[in-house]
Amino acid sequence: MRKKFVYSVETVFLLVCVWAVQSLLLLLFTRFGVFEFFHRTSDIWRLCPYLLMPHIISLLAGMAAIPLVWEKAVRKIEFQKIGFRVPANLQAETLCAAGLFLIFAGYVLFLDDKAATLLSLSPELVFSLSYRWFLIVLAEEIFYRGLIQRRLSNLCCHWCGLVFASIIFAFWGHISLPFMDNLVLRFPFGLIVGYLYLRSGSLLLPVGAHWVYNLVFAL
Secondary structure, three states: OHHHHHHHHHHHHHHHHHHHHHHHHHHHHHHHHHHHHHHHHHHHHHHHHOOOOHHHHHHHHHHHHHHHHHHOOOOOOHHHOOOOOOOOOOHHHHHHHHHHHHHHHHHHHHOOOOOOOOOOOOOHHHHHOOOOOOHHHHHHHHHHHHHHHHHHHHHHOOHHHHHHHHHHHHOEEEEEEEHHHHHHHHHHHHHHHHHHHHHHHOOHHHHHHHHHHHHOOOO
């Protein structure tokens, strides 16, 4: 019981640290005009301000670096246990991920009756969007799945960890967005990528599915 209490307090402490580091970096970037510099040098912020490099750096420092350093240095956990490994049955896991993604894609298109439009984007812009979204998704999946879901699973059960991590992902991670969008889109998607993590024990498939989702649907 005492170990679980310490583990719970430690988990909350990590969440606070992640939030504090991100907020501090964003405050510093704003204070020293870093965002304004990127506004002048790149129009990518017009597509999504979330894609600006200062924002990505704050995500990587908070959501990725802090959990990984803590788990490795304090808990002595190997990165493979966090999810940095290839699933044992990669082909089957990939087919499962593709099937779930297609089902969710149909669900999204069902909710949105507007005709899909393919934007004409230059190869350079496509490359820039691709690697920026990948860095964002990598940081988010390390945090929500590799840290939160894994720790909550250790505290209660695997399915409780999956559900609670999906709730945190949808409503706390996207707190500035409309509640109904989070409820009908991001919460179900959190369940899907969380299930892929639970099923495979790897971050590879959640990162891949999340990256494709952001790249295709967000634009």
